[in-house]
Structure formats: C-alpha cells, structure tokens
Amino acid sequence: MSICSQLLSKLVPFIPIYPYLVRLAISRKLLSYAPFPLLRQVIKATNLQNEQAERIIRTRNDMLAKGADLESVTGRGKDILTQLMKSNEGQLDHEAMVGNMNILIFAGHETTSSAIPRVLDILSANPEIQDRLRNEILEYKEEDVLELPYLDAVVKETLRIYPPATYLGRMCEKDTVVPLSYPVSTPSGTITSLPIKKGTRLALSVIFSNRDEKIWGKRANEFWPDRWLEQEQPAHSGIQSICSSMMTFGIGQYACIGFKFAIMEIKVMTAQLLKSFKFEPSGEEYAWEVQGTQNPFLSRERENSTRITKLPLKISRL
Template identity: 50%
Template structure:
C-alpha cells in the first residue's frame, strides 16, 4: 500500500489551523474574564514577564492596589490566570481542597531536568509517598539535637563570613558599599553542605569550587527561563530522554548550557557524597571527624533508610534528587533571608543597637555554651528573623493548576460587571497564582503598618495576636505564606529558620 504524500502547503495550513484553534480555546470567555485586571500588552506571554521580571514586585503591588485582591491576568497565548491574595481562596487551594489543585507541570519538569528529582519535581502521588518517608527526618524532635550539636560549626562559618566582609571594608578607601549577598551565599552553602549533606564546600578557603560556582548561577538561570515554563511540559514529551539531551546540547543559549553544566556537576558531586558516606556507614566507621560529624540530614536519612525496612526505602535516584534540591533550596532561602536582614539592619540603626545588646547579654551569661539552643529563642532576634521572612519571602508567587471544576470562596468580595461576588467558580485547567509577598503585607491581616519592618510586633504575642482576628490564615510558619501551607509546604522550613538565626 502506498503512503499518501501531502504537499508542504497543506501541512503548514493544518498546523496554522491547529494553532488558531488552540489560541481560541485558551482565550475562550469564562467567568474569570469578568474579574478586574490590567490589559495584557504581550500577546505571547501575557503578564508572565511582568510578574517574573526585575520589576515583578512593583507590578504585583500596582495590580492589587489598582484592581483589588483577586484579579484576572493573562498567561501564555492569552490564557486566563487568577491572581489572588485572598486568605479564603488560598486556604482552599493549599489546604482545604489541596487534591483539586496541583503544582504546575512546567516548573516540575524544569526541576526534574536540573536536579534529577526531589519533592519539588514529583507528581502528586509520588510526592505523597516521598513526603511520608522524609517527614520523620525533618521532624524537629528528631532533628533539633543533631542540628544543635553542629552549632559550633555554624558559629565558625558565621565568623568566616564576618571576617570576609570586614576585610572587604578595610580594603576600601573611604566609604564603600559592600554587596553582602555573595558572602551570605557562601556562608549558606557551607552551612547546608555540612549540616545537610555532611560535605564541606569550603567556600571561604580561597580555592575555586566548580560546583559551588555552578549552583550559584542556577537561580539567575531560573529567572531567565521563567517565561518559557508553560511550554516545557510539551517539549518534555518530544522523543527519548537521550534525544532531548542532544537537542539541549546544541541549543546556542548560555542559560541552557549553564544549567546543563550545573546538572552534570550536581549529579557527580551527589554520587561522590553518597558513595563515600555509604562506605563509611557500611564499615561502621566513626563519622565524628567528617564534615557534619555524622549528624547531618543526609546521614540521618540514610540510617533511617536502613532501619525502616523495604516499605519505607528511598531509592538511590530519589536520594540524589533530594540532595540536589536540598542544596539549592536550602542555601538559596538562607542567603536571601540573611542578605535582607543585613540590609534592614543597615537601614534601622536602632534595631541594630537593640539586637547587639540582646546578643551581648546572652554571650556574657552563656560563655561556655556550645550548643546555643537558648540563642535561637532570644525574643528580639526571633522577631527580626520572622519579620524579615514576612516582608521578603524567598518565593514571591506560588502557582497551582485546577484539576476539576470547583468554587473558591472569597473573604474579600470582588466587584464585577454583574455585581459583587463572594465566591469564584473555576474550571478544570484554570491556573491560580497566589502572592506570598503581598499576602504577607496585607493590611487587612497585618494592620496598617503591614509594610513596615517591625520586629517588636512579634515580642510577647502569640501569632493569632499579631494578625487581625477573623481571617482564615494559611501558612505553616507564623501564619505567613513564606514557606507555603498544606501538603506542599516547605519540608525543611524549621531547619532554614534555625540556620538563618
């Protein structure tokens, strides 16, 4: 039987027709079109570049102040997006009806491609299983003592960072602005390396560390590739993994090639750490002389893996994925938070003075304390950390995709052409974006001084006394959206807070 040969013009016409139908389907009118919102200037990416660009926070602020707490934005090819800071809607999406809202596939595909796995890259069913296996190790009853035992290591790393900043200041003639972010990143990488993996990156040794250099560039690469996230799930289906890797290798993009290089280095480093630690554990060797002293999270996880039995086993590929994600997320969260804290301390000399006095009194009263567990409970230090994480969450926006038709309740009614609405019907496939930053700065929740840095708001008050009564507030950490909520909340947030403090 002979095959039918179609002329190229017919194929292009068919593809063009398919593209038109796809765009019309994406732009079909729904109830979301009745929501207020800004006009989209970019026909291809809609408001995605506005949200993810350098002026993304200013764009968010302008949108919410102009159009209200729940608005309609445009996504790729004119698709509709719900953008909200409404507590009731967020509580429904992240906690109450969490099974109806899954993480978008684009970021998950990107994370799986870069890190090889980890909780951020898993399907809902995979995530549920792996989260159950990891939860015991990240429980603070299990983790607190190992982490506190490493406080001398933390203090040494903090001292190294302080020396580096002082050296840079001393080398300047007259006044000089110092970018603390590189130093905070170096310190955070050393902290998460030793406490998380039992591996010494030695960021302050002066020696070039190819792995740490590569991982520092991943964040910027994420930002550059952001507008294309919607296309990744479709690209990921093309051909075999080997074919996709070949295609990636010939793309003339600095961003893509940096990511590929980081992937290679991460996997090699993770394999090396895993192999060496497994050999030590199998031989029953003393781990007190290695980085982390055998009390790091990865060693604890490997020991738990052996003791729990096959039903709770985490395979090698998943372990490497968890290691890669833990390094990236752990050091990125900490370095951003510490940099912000140093920035606000520079802007508020009175806060500096009060914090310094609290720390001076503590160290005078506890000169021989090596665990410093009481240090983490100092009220003003704790208030500064909470307030910095409230105003400057590491993730500005959290996204979800609706899996079935449902209705989102609204604490704040929305004006539409048909009148005020107190709930919002959403269809399967609808995209929901939730603003962590402006939820955390919402005056209806945090009061008129919501956008001001006020550590004292946390001192002597319970969390429900800090926020305004009557709001259904999601968030696993102090009623904030900083670390998310529900089953997808950051599993290591308590570790991160201890690390920052």
C-alpha cells in the same frame, strides 16, 4: 544567586511542555542536544550538581560501611545526609537519595542566601534594632540561640515583609470556584468568589498577603519585629499557613517541608555574624531585584549581563 537559579527563572515559558516531555520519556542526554541554549545550560548545571551529590553520598556510604569515626568530618556525623542514610537503612534507593540531596542544596541555598543578606541589610539601616538584637544574642548561651525571642521576631518579620520568593505558582487541576475572604465591590456589583477553569496557571502574590492590613493591621507595611512579641496575634485570614498567617513558606499540602530548617539556618548565621561584626550602610547604590528569588545588585552594574548578586555594606569588627 546561583547561575542555575538565574537560568531556571528564564525557562518559565518551557514549563507547560515539561509533562509532555516526561510522557515521551525523553532522556536528559537527548535534551542536552536541544536547540535551546538556556535549556542546555540548565542541564549542564544539574549534571554537575548530580555529580557532586553522587560523590558526597558515595564517600559517606564508604565511611559508614567501614564504621569510620565521623567526629573529624563536617557535621561530626550529625549532618542531614548522614542521619537520612542511617534512619532509612536501605529504604530509599540511590536515585531518591541523590534527589533529596539536590533538593537540600538547591532549595535550601537559594532561599536562605536571599534571606540572610536581607536581614543584614535591614539591620544596617536600623542600628537600634541591630544593637538590641546583638545584646540579646550576647546575653544568652550559644546553645539557646534558636529560642531567643527577639531574634525569632526579627527573622520572622524579615521573612514576612521581604519574602525571598515573591509569588507562588500553581495550576488549577479542575474547574473550581474559589470563595474570597473579603467581598470586592465593582461597578457591576459585589464579587464574593472567582470561577477558575481547569488548566489555568495562577501566580499567588506572597508579598500582597504578607502585607495585607486586614491581617496585619495598619502597620502591615512597616518593619516592626515587636509585632511578634505582642500578645495580639495576626487576624485570622483563612490561610492554611505553616508559619502564623505568612505565605512565605507556602500554604496547604504543598507548603515548604523544610521551613524550620531554613529558619534555623537564618537564625544561627545572623547570631554568629552579629556577635563579631557591626553592619552599616556603605553609601553605594544598589537595588533588590526578583530573579527567581529577591537578591541585591549594584546599580552601577545594571547593564552588565554577567553581574552577580552583591550587597554593599560597611562591616566593622567588634
């Protein structure tokens, strides 16, 4: 987990005042002198990230302007940044380009760096699933990795039962009444809807929805990849999800636009690792904690304020 993500998770109390800061047009330079150490650290981290994005974009711009051969660079000219720059032809200004670069780095890295270790953690605890998945990967050609059915099932099931982000934060923009999918019985009667006032901050549980037995059946809390290979689909939940009935990537118009890219990253990395290595439990105690996203930490380092995420596994080369 990056230092920036850890800092941002601690800055939640400052979020409500952000719109007012924007209206006041307070510059980032001025905010760097604010009497809040955490805020200053985040600004320092984002400044560094902006500098790196600027450098990468400037270098790639120079190469494209000179008509340089991109076969020798990372991605061979097929990377997202190069494709974005070629397709826009000046439609995106420099600031927007840097913003898109930062979104890809920050949002993409944080979620996949949580999901991939979780996949390996699950596979180490379930050797029969690991062996079955490895056999499928070895049977097919490398270019077919994104189409492998069992790999797809394992990745989706991991994202369902162990979503990197455990809740979605929203704010109600106007007084509204939200109908409930299922009535709730209370001592005073049955509740079929919830009135929500304008300005109310909401935390929508991703895990609760992803493990709801009304949607996923009696095995909702069980890691069972074969559910994605069965003919029977999850029950209709009324959720405007972009990935089956999961809320892992959000819902509605604010759903994650990069969910296919994230799934692709997880699949490719998992396939490459399983082709060469076997993963087993190491015996060392650790726990998954929520700090922005879910990440593993060693139990013996619980009191260490500068600890970093670690997943202790026994790894053997095949």
